Amino acid sequence: MVDISLPDTNYSLLIENLVAGYERRVLLRNLFLKVPTSSFVAIVGHNGCGKTTLFRALTKQLPYEGDIWLAGHTLRSIRRPAAEGLLAYLPQRTTVGFPIRVRELVVMGRYRQHGLFSTYSTVDYQMADAALTRVGAAHLAEQDFTLLSGGEQQLVWLAQLSLQDAPLYLLDEPTQQLDVYYRRRVFDLMQVWVVEHHKTVLCITHDLDNLLALSGYLLNLSHPQPHLEALTTDTVRAAKEFLEASPV
Structure with missing residues (x-):
């Protein structure tokens, strides 16, 4: 398929008329979205409104109708967006079923450069150490990941994610x-x-209280016409009141 590039590079993600869901249930219908480059977007909504479905469409884990552009290129022309470096994805549930040192897990964030089970270089490990330092988890480098607390594990995943160095x-x-x-x-x-x-960060969250200190946008997928709103005290309060009401 021909790769259609958009001339406007001010947006890292553009979505037009997106329809996505599962065999007997459409969760996203006619979604239009323009996400500016280098921005934070908090995605909120009732359970079942299509938040995770949106991410699965963006990562091509789910068929969809409509048009999606990542970094100016149509998603339909991209086989594996994560493997090709256009996005990095941290799912809601990520587990490791075997003992592994934290440093070894983090360096796997460099898999695009070498392959997932390749031998990593001294430079790669230096980058892993720097990533752990940035998230405040350098002291965990030699520990067994499976023995860490939930919060510590999440910091380690974020360190690995940062090594993927994707725009989204x-x-x-x-x-x-x-x-x-x-x-x-x-x-x-x-x-x-x-x-x-x-970077541009899209974050699904129910933690609205912590959004008050952030700069960026709010996207309420439970709203009849979802759209980006600036993150302000008023918009967060309105979203909280909306979500505390009965699901529509």
Whole structure:
């Protein structure tokens, strides 16, 4: 398929008339969205409104109708968006079923450069150490990942994610089941990615209270006409009241 490029590079993600869902249930219908480059977007909504479905469409895990452009290129021309470096995705549930040192898990974020089970270089390990330092988890480098707390594990996943160095990051409930300290830490890290590293971050969350300190946008997929709103005290309060009401 011919790769159709868009002339406007001010948006890292454009969606037009997106329809996506499952065999007997459409969860996203006629969604239009323009996400500016280097921005943070908090995605909220009732359970079952299509938040994770949106991410599965963007990562091509799910068929969809409509048009999606990532970094100016149509998604239909891209076989594997993550493998080709256009996005990095942290699902809601990510587990490791075998003992592994934290440093070894983080360096796997360099898999696009070498292959997932390739031998990593000294430079790769230096980058892994630097990533752990940035998330405040350098002291965990030699520990067994499976023995860490939930908050510590999430910091390690974020360190690995940062090594993928994609323009667009997708995070599905990254603060779920974390205590107050780690929630704040995770949101702070996402802001650093946007402000200092010029990434675009889409984050599915139910943690509206922590959004008040952030700069970016809010997308309520439960709204009859979902659209980006600036993250302000008023918009967060309105979204919270909307979501605390009965699902529509």
